[in-house]
Amino acid sequence: MKRLLSLLLALSMLMGLSIAIAETATSAPDPKTILDGVTLEPSKGLYLDEHLEISGMGIHFNNYPTEFDGCYYFQAIEKLTNAKIVIDWRTADGYDTQVATTLASGKLPDIMGAGSYGVLNLANEGAIVALDDYLHLIPNIVEAVGEKRMADWRQADGHIYTLPTIVDVPGSQSVMVRQDWLDKLGLEVPTNWDEWLTLWRAIRDNDLNGNGDNTDEIPLALEMGQSGERCMASLLNAFGIAASADTQFCVLEDGTYTMVYEHPRYFEFLQAVQDMYKEGLIDPEFTMRKQAELFTAMDTGLVGTAMTWAERARLSTYTNRESGNEDALWTCVAPIVGPYGDQMTQERKAVTSVWCITTAAEEAGKVEDILKVFNWNYGKEGLILYNYGIEGKTYDIVDGKYVLKPEIVKNGFVDYRATGMEYEPFGGRWFTDAFTQCLFAGQNIDELDDASQSFYNGLAVVNNDYFYPMPQTLETEAYTEYRGELITGAAGVCVLRDQCIAGQITVDEFKEKYEALKDMGLQDVIDQGAEAYAKIMGE
Amino acid sequence: MQRNFSTRWTKIRSNIWRNRYIYMMVIPVLVYLALFKYMPMWFLRTSFYDYKLLKGFDGSKFVGLKWFKRLFSNPNLLKYIGNTLRLNISAMVFLFPLPMIFAILLNELQSNRFKKTVQTISYLPHFVSTVVLVSMITTIVSPSLGIIGKLVRAAGGTPVNYLADPNYFVPINVISGAWQSVGWDAVIYVSALSSIDPGLYEAARIDGAGRFKQILHVTLPGILPTFVIIFIMRMGQMLNVNFEKVYLLQNNLNLPASEMLPTFSYKTGMESRNYGYATAVGMFNSVISLMLVIIANKISKRVSDISLM
Numbered sequence: 001m002k003r004l005l006s007l008l009l010a011l012s013m014l015m016g017l018s019i020a021i022a023e024t025a026t027s028a029p030d031p032k033t034i035l036d037g038v039t040l041e042p043s044k045g046l047y048l049d050e051h052l053e054i055s056g057m058g059i060h061f062n063n064y065p066t067e068f069d070g071c072y073y074f075q076a077i078e079k080l081t082n083a084k085i086v087i088d089w090r091t092a093d094g095y096d097t098q099v100a101t102t103l104a105s106g107k108l109p110d111i112m113g114a115g116s117y118g119v120l121n122l123a124n125e126g127a128i129v130a131l132d133d134y135l136h137l138i139p140n141i142v143e144a145v146g147e148k149r150m151a152d153w154r155q156a157d158g159h160i161y162t163l164p165t166i167v168d169v170p171g172s173q174s175v176m177v178r179q180d181w182l183d184k185l186g187l188e189v190p191t192n193w194d195e196w197l198t199l200w201r202a203i204r205d206n207d208l209n210g211n212g213d214n215t216d217e218i219p220l221a222l223e224m225g226q227s228g229e230r231c232m233a234s235l236l237n238a239f240g241i242a243a244s245a246d247t248q249f250c251v252l253e254d255g256t257y258t259m260v261y262e263h264p265r266y267f268e269f270l271q272a273v274q275d276m277y278k279e280g281l282i283d284p285e286f287t288m289r290k291q292a293e294l295f296t297a298m299d300t301g302l303v304g305t306a307m308t309w310a311e312r313a314r315l316s317t318y319t320n321r322e323s324g325n326e327d328a329l330w331t332c333v334a335p336i337v338g339p340y341g342d343q344m345t346q347e348r349k350a351v352t353s354v355w356c357i358t359t360a361a362e363e364a365g366k367v368e369d370i371l372k373v374f375n376w377n378y379g380k381e382g383l384i385l386y387n388y389g390i391e392g393k394t395y396d397i398v399d400g401k402y403v404l405k406p407e408i409v410k411n412g413f414v415d416y417r418a419t420g421m422e423y424e425p426f427g428g429r430w431f432t433d434a435f436t437q438c439l440f441a442g443q444n445i446d447e448l449d450d451a452s453q454s455f456y457n458g459l460a461v462v463n464n465d466y467f468y469p470m471p472q473t474l475e476t477e478a479y480t481e482y483r484g485e486l487i488t489g490a491a492g493v494c495v496l497r498d499q500c501i502a503g504q505i506t507v508d509e510f511k512e513k514y515e516a517l518k519d520m521g522l523q524d525v526i527d528q529g530a531e532a533y534a535k536i537m538g539e
Numbered sequence: 540m541q542r543n544f545s546t547r548w549t550k551i552r553s554n555i556w557r558n559r560y561i562y563m564m565v566i567p568v569l570v571y572l573a574l575f576k577y578m579p580m581w582f583l584r585t586s587f588y589d590y591k592l593l594k595g596f597d598g599s600k601f602v603g604l605k606w607f608k609r610l611f612s613n614p615n616l617l618k619y620i621g622n623t624l625r626l627n628i629s630a631m632v633f634l635f636p637l638p639m640i641f642a643i644l645l646n647e648l649q650s651n652r653f654k655k656t657v658q659t660i661s662y663l664p665h666f667v668s669t670v671v672l673v674s675m676i677t678t679i680v681s682p683s684l685g686i687i688g689k690l691v692r693a694a695g696g697t698p699v700n701y702l703a704d705p706n707y708f709v710p711i712n713v714i715s716g717a718w719q720s721v722g723w724d725a726v727i728y729v730s731a732l733s734s735i736d737p738g739l740y741e742a743a744r745i746d747g748a749g750r751f752k753q754i755l756h757v758t759l760p761g762i763l764p765t766f767v768i769i770f771i772m773r774m775g776q777m778l779n780v781n782f783e784k785v786y787l788l789q790n791n792l793n794l795p796a797s798e799m800l801p802t803f804s805y806k807t808g809m810e811s812r813n814y815g816y817a818t819a820v821g822m823f824n825s826v827i828s829l830m831l832v833i834i835a836n837k838i839s840k841r842v843s844d845i846s847l848m
Binding site: 104108121126293296300481483488489491498520 | 591592593594595598613614615618619677681682683684692693697700702703790791792794795797798803806807809810811812813
């Protein structure tokens with residue numbers, strides 16, 4: 001028996017190992033060999049006199065290669081600028097703990113991604129350098145960020161600490177509905193709040209997935225995010241609340257930056273969502289529906305409407321069809337219209353903080369050279385490398401335009417990124433043109449199948465009239481001090497909100513407890529946030 | 540006096556030399572204890588600082604009792620202590636005797652082959668990591684995706700969202716804990732059982748004792764010292780066990796029943812970066828643990844004359 005079990009265990013481990021090391025089938029060129037036979041001359045824009053090695057620690061996403069895998073992107077930067085970039089890539093899970101360990105060791109790399117540790121926390125530790133006095137060295141980045149987006153670049157203390165990544169594409173997420181379910185019900189895409197309620201009730205009451213059980217359909221699924229913060233975005237927006245990424249802050253009509261709970265319609269929103277929960281219209285598992293679980297529920301025909309990454313409309317349609325539901329189609333639609341006719345959705349955050357330059361780099365006298373390399377990355381040569389790769393290998397120039405090779409865009413963003421282009425973990429500026437070439441995978445819109453058209457509509461069509469510039473969550477001193485206790489903690493406002501939605505407490509009880517939290521320090525969070533917002537907007 | 544001391548010291552030295560290999564085996568354990576148990580105590584002073592990791596104690600601001608004042612003025616402190624005790628005492632009450640009972644039952648099995656098979660199968664869940672275990676629990680009890688939800692629906696019922704209801708948190712913690720730990724924890728009792736003199740069973744049988752009486756008068760007294768020592772040691776760890784599982788099972792709807800001092804300390808330190816406050820919470824937790832050990836030790840000494848000190 002023991003031998004048999006040991007054998008089974010060994011076999012399963014071997015299988016796991018072989019799956020882990022198996023290479024994913026891809027038609028994209030190997031990022032290690034892209035530079036084979038290519039001669040790169042030193043850049044005219046920047047070639048450092050002395051070889052510079054930039055060490056770093058940052059978050060890696062699995063869909064990109066790494067420089068230690070021999071990715072051409074970093075090799076090309078080295079050949080062109082004489083700067084070698086060596087990043088100690090880490091996973092996003094527990095990254096804040098890894099940053100804490102690095103800080104405690106006292107050995108800092110030259111550049112560091114703050115990740116969930118927070119830029120201002122690093123600044124408060126004395127670990128990073130403010131870049132306000134160095135902006136003249138990075139004119140390309142300043143120009144790429146632009147006057148209008150400068151506030152997104154600054155931190156709550158008004159300073160600039162980071163080298164950003166910029167995506168000039170406003171769309172990313174979209175509300176989506178099961179078109180085939182709409183057809184079965186004989187309904188159109190809702191255009192007002194009552195129609196949305198009608199649709200959700202119809203999904204609740206009918207066996208639309210045809211499994212013989214009319215109780216397992218989820219009318220509106222909500223993705224929770226890190227601590228339940230994101231799940232309410234689509235409904236907050238329907239009530240005219242233009243919330244931040246973590247749905248804790250918003251900007252009121254008079255321009256005041258405050259917590260969403262201060263919005264004049266917040267309690268009305270809360271009451272409506274509580275009623276929806278009671279009626280079975282929203283996901284009963286909204287406090288634990290992480291992205292993976294949401295996708296599983298969408299893929300297995302349990303969800304009727306959702307708000308998530310637009311690309312999911314395409315992928316989930318394919319998954320449903322592969323499992324035998326030929327008619328399945330997720331259609332991206334315009335944002336939910338609220339009871340007062342509000343219709344809006346968060347614009348993708350264009351300027352995202354990536355790298356901070358550490359005090360260790362400052363002590364080593366490397367700050368200026370590092371900034372020059374990053375500035376080069378935002379110059380013409382750097383941007384072409386970032387967006388299109390290497391001429392003749394990953395793109396060709398046709399009629400003066402950069403055209404990505406078919407094998408690079410054949411699988412949309414998948415192969416493009418697997419090759420090492422648009423290297424988001426490192427950052428740069430992603431052009432709309434390169435984005436669109438990937439999106440269409442070398443085809444015209446009419447040539448795309450219905451699922452891909454839906455994806456395209458979600459990104460670039462149906463939401464276009466409804467974007468609002470998403471305010472950032474300003475990590476003021478009070479926010480940092482009280483977040484764990486008064487916002488996301490066991491007795492924090494997020495927990496109260498979810499308890500209220502689930503009917504464990506009433507809206508009046510929520511109000512009472514919320515006021516008590518304000519007395520405990522939440523008022524400081526609100527006041528300091530408003531002050532910081534006014535300051536960075538002023539600057 | 541001096542001569543006595545000198546004689547004693549010589550005896551000690553010769554004893555150490557005679558048993559040098561045994562003492563050498565103790566060294567790694569001592570190093571482990573010094574590095575991971577005693578050295579961290581030096582950093583308990585973090586609770587008196589607004590501690591910055593990179594700046595260390597020299598660069599961080601001394602704030603005196605600020606974090607302790609904040610902790611004791613936290614209106615939820617009693618709730619956290621209550622949750623900590625409830626989750627751990629329930630785990631202790633249900634999970635502590637189970638391995639012993641399981642070991643006794645195993646010991647009573649006649650077929651050696653069946654006994655070994657059951658033992659092997661029962662301790663395998665111990666090797667499942669907490670993250671995997673929590674993932675299994677979440678999947679199984681999910682009303683929409685889990686097997687329980689599907690069975691309930693098939694039977695015409697309405698599935699319960701167990702993880703969202705604070706009332707179910709303790710049972711989920713205990714049941715999953717039993718599945719994972721009973722087999723492994725029984726190993727030490729199985730070992731203790733094997734050391735009981737078979738002559739005692741023979742004598743009991745001659746005196747007319749049946750199977751149940753043999754368990755009551757031979758087996759239980761035979762493993763009682765092991766039981767008591769494990770009990771006292773468990774008391775010391777009581778407030779710290781289950782941290783990972785509880786933390787991973789938490790969601791906003793069960794937090795009122797699942798937030799305990801160790802999870803609060805972790806979030807304060809690792810998520811809010813308030814290391815001073817987190818250390819103050821951790822220190823308070825340790826003080827309660829120490830008190831529990833002392834109480835358990837005293838009770839044990841009084842009741843069974845077995846103790847650690």
